[in-house]
Amino acid sequence: MKIAVCPGSFDPITKGHLDIIKRAASLFDRVIVLVSVNADKTYTFTADERVDMIRACIDEAEDVQVDTFSGLLVDYVQKVEACAIVKGLRAVSDFDYEFQQALINKKLNHRVETVFLTSSSDYMFVSSSLVKQIARLGGDFSDFIPAPICDQLEKRLREDMMEE
Ligand code: PNS
Numbered sequence: 001m002k003i004a005v006c007p008g009s010f011d012p013i014t015k016g017h018l019d020i021i022k023r024a025a026s027l028f029d030r031v032i033v034l035v036s037v038n039a040d041k042t043y044t045f046t047a048d049e050r051v052d053m054i055r056a057c058i059d060e061a062e063d064v065q066v067d068t069f070s071g072l073l074v075d076y077v078q079k080v081e082a083c084a085i086v087k088g089l090r091a092v093s094d095f096d097y098e099f100q101q102a103l104i105n106k107k108l109n110h111r112v113e114t115v116f117l118t119s120s121s122d123y124m125f126v127s128s129s130l131v132k133q134i135a136r137l138g139g140d141f142s143d144f145i146p147a148p149i150c151d152q153l154e155k156r157l158r159e160d161m162m163e164e
Contacts, residue, residue: 003082004028004115007073010035010050011043012153014131014144016123018057020088021064023117030063032080037070044132044156057146074109085112090119090127132157 004024010017010033025031033054037047045053047068054066069076077085085105087098102114126144134141135157142150 001029002084003030003032003080004084004086005032005034005073005077005080005082006086007034007036007069007076008087009038009041009043009128010054011045011128012050012131012149013054013057013146014123014126014128015146016088016090016119016126016144018146019120019123020086020117021058024086024115025064027115028084028086030065031086032082033058033064033066034073034076035066035068036073037068039070044160049152053149053152056148072108074105074112077112078109083113085114087114087116088119089116090124136161 004027006017006021006024008017021031021033035047035050035054043050051066051068058064058066060066073085085102087102089095089098098114098116102116105112105114123144131141131144132153134144135153141153145153
């Protein structure tokens with residue numbers, strides 16, 4: 001069985017992420033959407049919230065599952081016996097960062113391959129942080145965020161602004 005891991009912060013999941021996950025699912029027998037938990041990073045949503053938001057947007061079944069991790073990605077990949085890490089590439093600007101991570105991961109575990117899927121042209125410019133900025137400033141972000149989580153994003157950002 002060919003298993004792929006799609007790692008990321010997913011803070012929150014965007015339509016661009018969803019597109020990559022669906023396309024990865026058509027290439028591999030099983031895809032694990034892996035929500036990263038990094039103590040040095042500040043997230044808008046907790047890991048559990050990010051997982052629940054992803055679950056609200058996908059049909060979690062045998063072939064697409066959601067999990068969290070806080071360690072080294074290659075260790076997780078080895079633990080679940082995945083053969084590949086799948087990442088989306090939006091533009092040249094993503095390349096340096098993603099290339100560096102792919103090379104480091106390969107160095108850490110030579111059996112781990114990274115597969116890049118080019119972003120769909122509809123989502124080339126979409127990132128979680130830009131979407132949050134649009135939402136904070138009262139813009140319409142519904143083209144970029146899956147419908148099941150739009151209200152939750154709007155509510156959280158409104159709460160955050162009231163606290164500031
Ligand atoms: O959505 P992001 O923030 O670009 O995701 C980055 C992520 C989670 C894939 C990356 O930070 C990661 O792999 N973190 C796990 C820690 C690790 O393995 N680091 C060494 C390789 S870069």
